[in-house]
Amino acid sequence: MEVRDLHRRYGDYEAVRGVSFTVARGELFALLGTNGAGKTTTLEVLEGYGPPSSGTVRVFGLDPYAQGPEVRRRTGVMLQEGGFFKELTVAETVDSWRGFLTAPRPTAEVLAQVGLTERAGTRVAQLSGGERRRLDLALAVLNAPDLLFLDEPTTGMDPEARRTTWRIVKELQASGTTVLLTTHYLEEAQQLADRVAIMDKGRLAAVGTVEEVLSGHGTRITFPLPKGVSEAQLPQVTGGSASVTDGVAVYTAARTAPALAALHAWAAEWSVELDGIEVRSASLEDVFLELAHDGRGTDAAHEGAGAR
Numbered sequence: 001m002e003v004r005d006l007h008r009r010y011g012d013y014e015a016v017r018g019v020s021f022t023v024a025r026g027e028l029f030a031l032l033g034t035n036g037a038g039k040t041t042t043l044e045v046l047e048g049y050g051p052p053s054s055g056t057v058r059v060f061g062l063d064p065y066a067q068g069p070e071v072r073r074r075t076g077v078m079l080q081e082g083g084f085f086k087e088l089t090v091a092e093t094v095d096s097w098r099g100f101l102t103a104p105r106p107t108a109e110v111l112a113q114v115g116l117t118e119r120a121g122t123r124v125a126q127l128s129g130g131e132r133r134r135l136d137l138a139l140a141v142l143n144a145p146d147l148l149f150l151d152e153p154t155t156g157m158d159p160e161a162r163r164t165t166w167r168i169v170k171e172l173q174a175s176g177t178t179v180l181l182t183t184h185y186l187e188e189a190q191q192l193a194d195r196v197a198i199m200d201k202g203r204l205a206a207v208g209t210v211e212e213v214l215s216g217h218g219t220r221i222t223f224p225l226p227k228g229v230s231e232a233q234l235p236q237v238t239g240g241s242a243s244v245t246d247g248v249a250v251y252t253a254a255r256t257a258p259a260l261a262a263l264h265a266w267a268a269e270w271s272v273e274l275d276g277i278e279v280r281s282a283s284l285e286d287v288f289l290e291l292a293h294d295g296r297g298t299d300a301a302h303e304g305a306g307a308r
């Protein structure tokens with residue numbers, strides 16, 4: 001899958017503003033972003049539902065808009081909102097969907113894959129939200145797609161249902177399916193994705209493996225602000241910055257050891273304890289919040305370059 005300088009306008013509003021990335025066969029690629037960042041719009045162009053306003057998009061080397069039927073035969077799509085007939089059972093829903101496909105897989109096989117075998121005779125109206133999302137997934141994989149689009153597949157799921165879905169997605173990928181996923185859950189991207197892209201206001205702010213995206217974002221050192229110490233009295237550390245959130249001092253430091261040494265020297269001088277101090281690498285969430293908050297989306301973000 002190849003996206004080059006994709007722009008997509010709705011009237012005067014440009015929802016996607018020059019996005020480029022590639023997804024290799026068998027890869028799981030996650031598109032992250034704030035609400036309205038342009039993830040669904042990008043997916044829709046890749047799925048062939050609309051043409052780019054400018055730029056090019058190729059899926060299996062084909063133009064998904066001009067060559068829609070050919071692309072769709074090999075593609076599965078799980079939309080944000082699946083529309084079901086609530087009075088049909090799970091198995092009837094899958095059976096009726098099979099009628100639209102040229103080479104559908106057996107209903108029982110697909111229901112087993114998404115963990116809905118026990119619910120085959122249950123009416124859709126009686127399913128939980130998480131089970132309905134898994135029925136969406138069953139329909140998306142019914143044609144044994146080479147490429148699967150998952151638009152926020154676990155939204156509304158409890159943690160256990162989310163983990164079940166992650167396992168299913170991992171199994172699909174292990175069987176050779178390429179997956180393009182959008183998600184608001186950074187943990188989901190961290191768990192599943194080979195590479196991630198962070199989208200902000202129609203642009204890519206960062207693209208790469210999770211490690212690449214995190215690189216250069218330093219270490220986080222946190223400790224509860226000691227009693228009697230104000231934010232203004234916290235020390236500066238070389239190559240780092242400090243802030244206080246909810247009574248917790250948060251340092252972002254390029255180099256960990258000198259930052260810790262400076263903090264310990266300061267604590268000794270002020271005769272305070274750094275009780276509860278924690279040191280950890282930047283998480284995808286830290287990077288996401290940084291990028292989203294300072295609106296850093298740029299035209300210059302290139303693949304593999306990580307953030308910044």
Ligand SMILES: Nc1ncnc2c1ncn2[C@@H]1O[C@H](COP(=O)(O)OP(=O)(O)OP(=O)(O)O)[C@@H](O)[C@H]1O
Nearest residue numbers: 010013014015033034035036037038039040041042
């Ligand atoms: N059919 C449309 N007509 C006009 N504007 C649209 C249309 N679809 C989307 N938009 C606008 O384009 C922008 C990008 O929307 P899009 O749905 O692609 O974002 P998203 O990243 O998927 O957001 P979310 O995470 O909330 O689903 C939004 O500002 C949205 O209001």
